[in-house]
Amino acid sequence: xxxxxxxxxxxxxxxxxxxxxxxxxxxxxxxxxxxxxxxxxxxxxxxxxxxxxxxxxxxxxxxxxxxxxxxxxxxxxxxxxxxxxxxxxxxxxxxxxxxxxxxxxxxxxxxxxxxxxxxxxxxxxxxxxxxxxxxxxxxxxxxxxxxxxxxxxxxxxxxxxxxxxxxxxxxxxxxxxxxxxxxxxxxxxxxxxxxxxxxxxxxxxxxxxxxxxxxxxxxxxxxxxxxxxxxxxxxxxxxxxxxxxxxxxxxxxxxxxxxxxxxxxxxxxxxxxxxxxxxxxxxxxxxxxxxxxxxxxxxxxxxxxxxxxxxxxxxxxxxxxxxxxxxxxxxxxxxxxxxx
Numbered sequence: 001x002x003x004x005x006x007x008x009x010x011x012x013x014x015x016x017x018x019x020x021x022x023x024x025x026x027x028x029x030x031x032x033x034x035x036x037x038x039x040x041x042x043x044x045x046x047x048x049x050x051x052x053x054x055x056x057x058x059x060x061x062x063x064x065x066x067x068x069x070x071x072x073x074x075x076x077x078x079x080x081x082x083x084x085x086x087x088x089x090x091x092x093x094x095x096x097x098x099x100x101x102x103x104x105x106x107x108x109x110x111x112x113x114x115x116x117x118x119x120x121x122x123x124x125x126x127x128x129x130x131x132x133x134x135x136x137x138x139x140x141x142x143x144x145x146x147x148x149x150x151x152x153x154x155x156x157x158x159x160x161x162x163x164x165x166x167x168x169x170x171x172x173x174x175x176x177x178x179x180x181x182x183x184x185x186x187x188x189x190x191x192x193x194x195x196x197x198x199x200x201x202x203x204x205x206x207x208x209x210x211x212x213x214x215x216x217x218x219x220x221x222x223x224x225x226x227x228x229x230x231x232x233x234x235x236x237x238x239x240x241x242x243x244x245x246x247x248x249x250x251x252x253x254x255x256x257x258x259x260x261x262x263x264x265x266x267x268x269x270x271x272x273x274x275x276x277x278x279x280x281x282x283x284x285x286x287x288x289x290x291x292x293x294x295x296x297x298x299x300x301x302x303x304x305x306x307x308x309x310x311x312x313x314x315x316x317x318x319x320x321x322x323x324x325x326x327x328x329x330x331x332x333x334x335x336x337x338x339x340x
Contacts, residue, residue, distance in 0.1 A: 001047060002269065004043055004108050007323055010295035012109055013290055022172070023169070024170055025115075026149040026172045026173075030053060030171060030212050031050045031131065031181060032050060032053065032168050032171070032172070033052055033057075034053065034164075036058055036166070038210040039087045039209070040061070040207075041060070042205075042207040042209070042214075043207065043294060044208075045199070045202065045204070045205075045206060045207075046205050046207050047204055048190045048198075048200060048201060048202045048203065048204065049200070049201060050181065050184075050200060050201070051148060051198045051199065051200060052104045052148075053105075053147060053148050053149070053150065053152075054079070054103060054104045054153050054199075055104035055105070055107075055111060055150075055151055055155075056152045057212070058101065058102050058103055058104060058115075058152075059102075059118075059152035059154055060103060060116070060152065060154075060211055060233045060276075061161065061209060061212050062100060062102060062119075063089070063154065065100075065210060066124070069098055069210055071098045071099070071100045071124060072097060072098050072124070072125055072126070072127040072128070072182070073089070073092055073093060073097040073098060073099040073100070073127055073128035073129070074097070074099070074100050074101075074102050074119070074126055074128075074129050074130075075089070075101050075102065075103065075129075075130045075132065075284070076092075076102050076103065076107075076112050076115060076116065076129065076130070076132065077099070077103055077107055077112075077130070077131070077132025077133070077137070077278075078104065078105065078106045078107035078132070078134070078136070078137055078322070079103065079104075079106070079107075079139075079323075079325055080102065080134070080278050080325065081101065081103045081107075081130070082101055082213065082214050083324065083325065083326060083327045083329070084130055084132070084327075084330045084334065085213065085327055085330065085331075086099045086101075086208075086211050086213055086217065086332075088327070088330065088334055089128075089130070089334060090273045091334075092239055092334055092335075092338040093127075093128045093272065097127070097128060097285065099128075099211055100211055100212055100213075101211060101213050102119075103212075104213070105148060105149070105264050105296070106136070106140075106142030106144070106148075106149055107137050107140075108137065108141070108142070108143075109137055109141055109255060109258050109259070110140055110141050110142055110143060110144075110151075110258065111140075111143075111144070111155065112131075112137065112262070113258040113259075113261060113262055114151065114155040114156060116157060116262050116265050117261065117265065118154065118155050119330065120265045120268070120269075123289075126265065126266065126271045127269070127271065128270065128272045128273075129266065129271050129272070129273045129300075130176060130270065130276060131262075131272050131273065131274070131276070132276050132278060133273045133275060133276070133277055133278065133294075134146050134280060134286070134307070134326065135247045135250060135280075135284065135286060135307075137336070138250050138251060138290065139250050141254040141255055141258060143156075143160070145167070146171075147167050147168050147170075147171035148165070148198055150163075150164055152164075152176070153228050166222045166286035173243050175275075175322050176196075176197065176199065177199055180193065180194040180199040180200055181199070181243040182208065184200055184307075189232075190202040203216065203219075204216075204218045204295055205217070205218070215327075219320060220222060220326070220327070221266040223317075223326075229316075229317070233321070236317070236322050236329050237319070237321075237322055238322065240281075240282065240283045241283070244283070244285060244308060245282075245283065245284045245285065246284065246285045246286075246287055246288070246308075247284045247285065247286055247287050247290075247307075248287060249287040249289045250287065250290055251289070251290045251291055251293050251294075259293075259294075260297065261287075263279055263297050263298060265281050266298075273298060273299075273302050274302060274304065274337050274338070275294060275298050275302055275303040275304065276333060276337070277291070277294075277303070277304065277305040277307045277313040278305055278306065278307065278325075279306035279307060279310065279313050279318075279325060279333075280307060280313065280323075281313060281316070281319055281322045281323065281325075283307075283308055283309050283313045284307065284308070285305075285307050285308035285309075286305060286307045286308075291303070291305055300313050304333070304336070304337045306333060312325065312329055312332075337338070
């Protein structure tokens with residue numbers, strides 16, 4: 001009997017001791033910055049580091065700053081929306097506007113809807129709004145999974161709190177992440193394998209915690225100096241189809257329900273709204289049925305479609321890579337839409 005108990009304890013130790021050690025390391029380092037409260041999640045000059053959940057960052061930065069910053073103007077969208085710079089936007093909506101980037105990586109319409117309703121429940125007036133949309137955003141009408149995509153608990157009344165933290169702990173104990181995390185922590189260098197699956201963000205950017213704005217000044221300087229578009233970087237700009245392609249119609253009842261509730265908030269606030277359809281490098285035109293619905297809902301003069309083949313999407317120099325377009329493009333877009 002004693003031998004059996006000893007073997008059982010030994011077996012249990014083999015299982016639970018490593019798990020406890022890993023849990024202690026996770027709680028100690030808080031690599032994803034989701035456990036302990038903090039005033040800001042990025043440094044003013046943010047160096048390469050662990051990739052964070054931008055939905056979480058945007059939500060808690062908003063909550064932390066709301067008392068001292070009476071926000072009245074918001075930019076919603078996926079990571080493409082971060083390049084609509086506040087200083088440029090204020091030229092069109094007024095220098096006294098209190099602006100905030102409420103973005104998320106790979107933003108879903110579902111989560112965008114939650115953010116807008118969250119702001120409304122806080123009795124924050126949305127005076128001005130840029131709603132940055134594209135096919136991938138409109139397609140997503142359910143809560144997403146994965147540590148970089150799971151929605152921030154405050155946006156769903158903390159109903160996902162346990163699942164949220166479970167997701168991050170599981171991400172931490174994955175062999176791929178542990179290898180990349182401790183290799184980076186010890187050596188301080190970003191290696192190619194670390195960038196796979198977005199384990200380490202190797203970009204340096206300037207960050208303003210009041211507006212939650214990220215500015216990639218270093219990359220823009222490289223472009224000015226002619227050192228950015230190397231053969232390796234140019235290789236990601238694949239050849240597009242010469243025939244104009246249109247995405248399949250994606251706005252169904254689920255999308256309509258979310259969009260109608262979003263519009264009701266804007267209507268209640270008498271929001272100065274501009275809806276922008278992203279000029280994606282793939283040059284796929286947003287389906288005309290989807291565009292027609294958006295114009296009918298938000299107003300013919302409030303929706304601006306930059307998808308498809310046009311002077312922006314034709315030139316790869318307007319993009320950092322095949323996904324994100326640059327600030328000079330957003331300036332051009334804002335100049336055009338606020339003149340109409």
